[in-house]
Amino acid sequence: MIKKINPSGTEIWVRYFTLAAQRIEVGNDNLPVAVGYVNQGGFGTAAVKVDANGNQVWLNTDADGAYNLLLHAQLKMDPQNNIYLAAGTMTEMAICKVNSNSTSGWTLTMPGSYANGFDFGTENSVYVVGGNTAKIIREYHLCHVRFRKVLAQVKLQRLVQS
Structure with missing residues (x-):
């Protein structure tokens, strides 16, 4: 579900999707992208982008490929509106990139149980921290x-x- 609320707290619209959204971020195009599990009670990473009226722009139901990421910790967008998600596989830390056009960019894993967070460097690098x-x-x-x-x-x- 994605809900848009005006500054006074009044609901403007609400939209329901099959994915179980965990995180949301608004890009510099002022359009929100929600990321979560593929479905309620499921695992893996799905992402949906909606327009200003809540209509689906695109949907990626397999953003992380074969990794089936869990523990979605942090979501951020870069200046090009690419989406990055810090997560884990229960035995590895992970970071996943979804391109601004909805295609899966990449998913990387590294030793550790899950990624707690990340940030971008000035040269477009990604710094990841985790447990x-x-x-x-x-x-x-x-x-x-x-x-x-x-x-x-x-x-x-x-x-x-x-």
Whole structure:
């Protein structure tokens, strides 16, 4: 759903789409693009652009290709109205680009659990930050196993000494 509200809080229009929108951004053309999951309860990335009256300009139901991104964290548009989404795959951080004409640009993944955010550099580069939750969990389990092993060795030493 996308809803347009005037400055006094009155609804101008509301439009419903099959995608489960999570983020919205308005480009320098003053037209909104909503990005979310392909459908309610689903996964993957879909994007829809509407005109000033809420009519669909374009729809991309497979913006991330085979990645099926989750955890949509941040959406931004560059000066050319290309759309970028920080997200994750549960085991990797990801950033996805959708071109201003609705075609999928690219989706990149990198180590970590999901991307928390990003920003643009002056030379059109993209800087991405994110978590390493998957790594932290592995380290926690490894630490937990080491702790149990040390505890078991201490108990064994006490048994041998008594």
